[in-house]
Amino acid sequence: MAEMGYENMTPIQAQAIPVVLQGRDVMGAAQTGTGKTAAFTLPLLQRMMKHDNTSTSPARHPVRALVLLPTRELADQVAEQVKLYAKYTNLRSTVVFGGMDMKPQTAELKKGVEVLVATPGRLLDHIEAKNCVLNQVEYVVLDEADRMLDIGFLPDLQRILSYLPKQRTTLLFSATFSPEIKRLANSYLQDPVTIEVARSNATASTVEQHFYRVDDDDKRGTLKQILRERGLKQAFVFVNSKLGCARLARSLEREGLNTTALHGDKSQDERLKALEAFKSGAVDLLVCTDVAARGLDIKDVPAVFNFDIPFNAEDYVHRIGRTGRAGASGLAVSFVSARDARLMGDLEKLLGKKLELEALELEADKRPAGRFNDGQRAWQQPEGDEARRESRSPREPRSGGRYESGSRPVRAPRAPADPLFDKPYEPSAPSDAPPSWEVSQRPAVRSGSPNIKTRKKVPALFKSAPAPTQDN
DSSP states (O other), X not given: OTTTTOOSOOHHHHHHHXXXXXXXXXXXXXXXXXXXXXXXXXXXXXXXXXXXOOOOOGGGSOOOEEEEOSSHHHHHHHHHHHHHHTTTSOOOEEEEOTTSOHHHHHHHHHHOOSEEEEOHHHHHHHHHTTOOOOTTXXXXXXXXXXXXXXXXXXXXXXXXXXXXXSSOEEEEEESSOOHHHHHHHHHHOSSOEEEEOSOTTOOOTTEEEEEEEOXXXXXXXXXXXXXXXXXXXXXXXXXXXXXXXHHHHHHHHHXXXXXEEEOTTSOHHHHHHHHHHHHHTSOSEEEEOGGGSSSOOOTTOOEEEESSOOSSHHHHHHHHTTSSGGGOOEEEEEEEOGGGHHHHHHHHHHHTSOOOOBOOOOOOOOSOOOSBOOSSSSOBOOOTHHHHHHHSOTTOOOTTSSOOTTTSOOOOOOOOOOHHHHSOOOOSSOTTSOOHHHHHTSOSSOOSOTTSOOOOOOOOSSOOOOOOOSOO
């Protein structure tokens, strides 16, 4: 704790740690960024110290604590925190999540671990492959449980919990509580202690929030203007779709901003590299979907931009929780267009207050004006005599009556019109007249019975070959 710089407990830690040390089940709710990870990890490690041993046998290191999380990034982050907290113990820990090869994960599990951090889907894969046994689990943590229910993990959670012993300590932590979460708690928690250190769905008081009325076409320019005016070095930029995320990242990159994208269509290796680059400061803007809205703890991020208002109002609380963490100040800017009226209504209902929309005066377009393009995105300003010619109206002729070269191109003389193409269409024969090819071949005099009809002539594409003669 001393090496990590921890001096004072946050409210959720102060209330949860003593209860967990007693072995009680907990339902914990707190604002995002207030230290929920330490609130459940530290007391669990303390209680498991009785199992601390230096044996190399996997049998002496069974899984005793299971931590389930909704996203891969969050699982990786919690696993890193657990390793730091358990640095001076012999307790082993590892993480398993999807999008990566199972073989290295299987090798770690076969060595034996006391703390297993996992996402539900990949954990079920290892259970079915018999890579891990959960019959000695003493502690189960469901972190960001509301998010796990939102993305459809309830059946997987129920299957995983069925593999665990009945006698266990279950901890459920979430930034928001919903009726579904409470039903889950009633099913799997035994006489839980409810710890709620802040009003449900409340935003951190250290985050300065602004809502700007912006047209969709002006959002990118507004984003660049705010970054420049406030001197922001790093920021999250949240959008609602994976396609919009990729397009916005490419667009900002072309305009000279150091940007990377993070969304669900990227491979896990690409997602981890993007996060690492943003954490190290190699990337200034992280354009992402709500896959990065939950639990990611990146220190000293000064701002969060909601390029799109989230479809789910609760995601707004999690998005702006990426800044202003651990008591620091932060900035949250949201761009509101005309089509966001319903989403803003849902957000006002969730936060319980009226949100004022601010007007932002956009700077004039500073692209150089000109009348020719050199193949780049911006039009170039002519120089010298060309610039003086461009300053004159293109409709203003010279004294001689002709337009000056460069101010208006001289059109080539029009070709003389052909009177044939100006005439209206006139049919050469009445519409009910038989075709000429049939008339020309009609016999003049008909001999024979009037009851025998002649064969109708049809046009042939190819002429029939002449009958062979005696010479041939």
